Amino acid sequence: MTVLIVHVVATWFMVGLIWTVQLVHYPLFSSVGDGSFGEYEARHTRRMGALLAFPAPLEIITGAALVWSRPPGIPLWLVLGAGAVLGAIWVMTAVVQAPLHGRLSRSLDPADIRLLVRSNWWRTGLWTVRGAAVATMLAL
Numbered sequence: 001m002t003v004l005i006v007h008v009v010a011t012w013f014m015v016g017l018i019w020t021v022q023l024v025h026y027p028l029f030s031s032v033g034d035g036s037f038g039e040y041e042a043r044h045t046r047r048m049g050a051l052l053a054f055p056a057p058l059e060i061i062t063g064a065a066l067v068w069s070r071p072p073g074i075p076l077w078l079v080l081g082a083g084a085v086l087g088a089i090w091v092m093t094a095v096v097q098a099p100l101h102g103r104l105s106r107s108l109d110p111a112d113i114r115l116l117v118r119s120n121w122w123r124t125g126l127w128t129v130r131g132a133a134v135a136t137m138l139a140l
Helices: 002-031 034-052 055-068 076-106 110-139
Strands: none
Touching (some): 002 055, 034 055
């Protein structure tokens, strides 16, 4: 049960963070002037990386651990489904979000900012689905 509780906490931290990024951080990118945007993006990336250094790996590790140490009553399909959603989130992060941040770190492009905001809705939605899935696990 301890692994599940840690997993729920890590997941809901990530749910709260992704909604904050989606509704606050990414939309504000377009308000930063061209002259200071490179530094702003670099600082944003460093600080987000530091903020994610503990909860993101913890969510992955405890999610994997639940496959082998599920509390009684939690179906394997729910754990595997939530894990597949997490996998999809990280694939999107690597394939879409990280390259966009890389391009934005080199030059401010309003089209890239719009794409960053639009594409991040997928991750926001998927992390919200994960939050519901792990809350269901806790309730079972």
